[in-house]
Amino acid sequence: MIKQSQTLPNPTLRALLPGDALTGGGTDVGNRAALSEIDASCRVPVLFFFLSGLAWLLAGTVLALVASIKLHTPGFLAGWEWLTFSNVRTAHLNTVIYGFASQISVGVTIWLMCRLCRIPLVAPGLVTVANLFYNIGVTVGVGGILMGDSTAIEWLEMPRYATPILFISYALIAVWTIVTFRLRAERHLYVSQWYLLAAVLWFPWLYGTAQVMLLIEPVRGVVQAAVNWWFAHNVLGLWFTPIGLASIYYFIPKVIGRPIHSYYLSVLGFWSLALFYNWNGMHHLVGGPLPSWMITVSIVASVMMLIPVITVAINHHFTMLGHFGKLKHSPTLRFMVFGAVSYTLASLQGVASALRSVSEVTHFTHHTIAHAHLGMYAFFSMVMFGAMYYILPRITQREWPSNSLISLHFWGVALGIVLYVVPMSIMGFIQGTMLNDAAVRFLDVVQFTLPWLKLRTLAGLLLAAGHVAFVINVGWLLVRMFEPYRKPVVRILTGEAETVAAAKQP
Structure with a gap:
């Protein structure tokens, strides 16, 4: 940690440290x-x-x-x-x-x-x-x-x-x-601020444009499908992803007490995300009645997403290197690292799914649902849970009341999302192969998916248990925050305060 009396030697080092650590x-x-x-x-x-x-x-x-x-x-x-x-x-x-x-x-x-x-x-x-x-x-x-x-x-x-x-x-x-x-x-400006400011500006552009082109003054024909997937894909990539990455870039260095590994990788990761992600949505329409060049450009942009994904993964891994032992002591770090790894896996799965040969199998299957949960839950939601574990004690000025509930939350949602994503990804690929086989009856495909769907419900129950544990812990934390105000309020409501005041009068 850099003390107030120290001078930062160059702007690059300043970019590696969160702003509230600079003094x-x-x-x-x-x-x-x-x-x-x-x-x-x-x-x-x-x-x-x-x-x-x-x-x-x-x-x-x-x-x-x-x-x-x-x-x-x-x-x-x-x-x-x-x-x-x-x-x-x-x-x-x-x-x-x-x-x-x-x-x-x-x-x-x-x-x-x-x-x-x-x-x-x-x-x-x-x-x-x-x-x-x-x-x-x-x-x-x-x-x-x-x-x-x-x-x-x-x-x-x-x-x-x-x-x-x-x-x-x-x-x-x-x-x-x-x-x-x-x-x-x-x-x-710290790297997290780049992502946060971009997300704050990108979302109204995405939401407003989609609302106008699809609901207020609807475009015609297949253009609706193109706009729909442009919005749906970019909400994850240009709204939730930047905020998730900004959180990882802030909280991992903050918790372990060391700067981000590479400023230059941070720059490359940010600008390559901004450049390539917004072209990605059309790969969901492989085989659809759109111009081939639109889908091809989207596939190429999806493959180019390997650049920000790999640079961010390297930056996060080398920042954590030598500090993995701190995972058992910090819930924030556990959720952040889980989310960072999931971001890499979700992105690699997304690149693979964008390829025509893969999309022809996985499209319209549960594989797509698994991929959405890997990105939206295993990456983004886990990172947000980690952020709340850090922020809430600071704005309430109270420590978390139960380590057991923290453990139940983490292991419930971690095991739940793994049990959800892995089987559903495998099942979806097999399901797509069966659907593409003209000799297989559709009813047989449905029967094949039933045991896997029951496993999905079991995974959902684990996730629900984790959510309930977290909400109970948050509620308990708030009770502690308001504890100093409880007795005065009770006295006022019961009239005890007036009785005490009257007794003190001469």
Whole structure:
């Protein structure tokens, strides 16, 4: 850790260290006071984002379990017309994408941006109100899906009347995040800030463009499919991925106390992601009625994604080298490293799946679902869990109350997602091979998938157990935070305070 009295020898070294480490971290009283002020400014909005996100996570988990059971037991809840598989699966997707993942990612972004800019959050009250309306938008959207108002456009299924609420709410949050960045006290930009600022700007471009071209003034014909996959693929790659990588770049060096391995690899990884990822979506339409050049360009761009993936993997691995022993002591580090490894695996699987020879087998199979969960859950969600394990004790000024619940959370979700992704990937490939064989009856393919789908439900139960353990631990942490205020409130409510005051009067 660099002390306040030390001089950083060159700009490159500054780029390797998180901004709030540049003046000595916790060794300097003034620096600790500044960080405490920053954390205090973020406390209410970030807690609101996290608690709202976790509430949607629990709702999404229930919907996911219902959808999973329906795949192998179609009669489950068959008497409830609003709980058909299509409704439940779509509601689950939008709940976890817009309710859980987006809110947690915004909360992490705000806290990281304030810490790295070394400035308290600008207009925390406005950000909190905007988040309240954002949650209203998600509630309206998910409710509309369950009532049958889905647009039937994947990742954009929320009805049109929910869209303005979501977009305006996010715009307000994004504007004040950018204002906070603009007023930063630390002029040096750390690598995490590149990714965070890019994500904050990329998402409204993606969401707004897709809404206009698919719902407000719809384009015609197969162009709709092209726009749909451009959006669906880039939401993961240009919204969630940058925030996930920004978190890894911040928390791994922060926890182990050493700088990122290579500044130049960080630059290469960032700009190659920005250059190649936005071309990727069309490879999901291999065999579709689109111009061959569009799909070919997308496949080439997918293969070129090996550049950012490998550079980021090398940077993370060599940063951690010699510090893997700290994994058993830090929940943040465990989740971050698990997520970093999963990012590499998900990206390599994505590159392979983009190839025509592979896509012809895996398309329209459960292999695609496994790949989506490897990227969205094993990478992004695990990283967000790790970030919350670091941030929550700092904004509540309380330690985690239960190590057992932390272990249950990690092992539940880690084993659950492995049990989900590995069998589903294998099954999906076999399923695709059987579907391509004209001699195999479709009913035989369905019968083949049933045992694997039951295994998927078991994996979902493990994930659910981990989620419940985490939410209980967070609730316990909040109880500890409010403990000093409990007795005064009880005294006021019971009238004890007035009795004591009257007794003291002469």
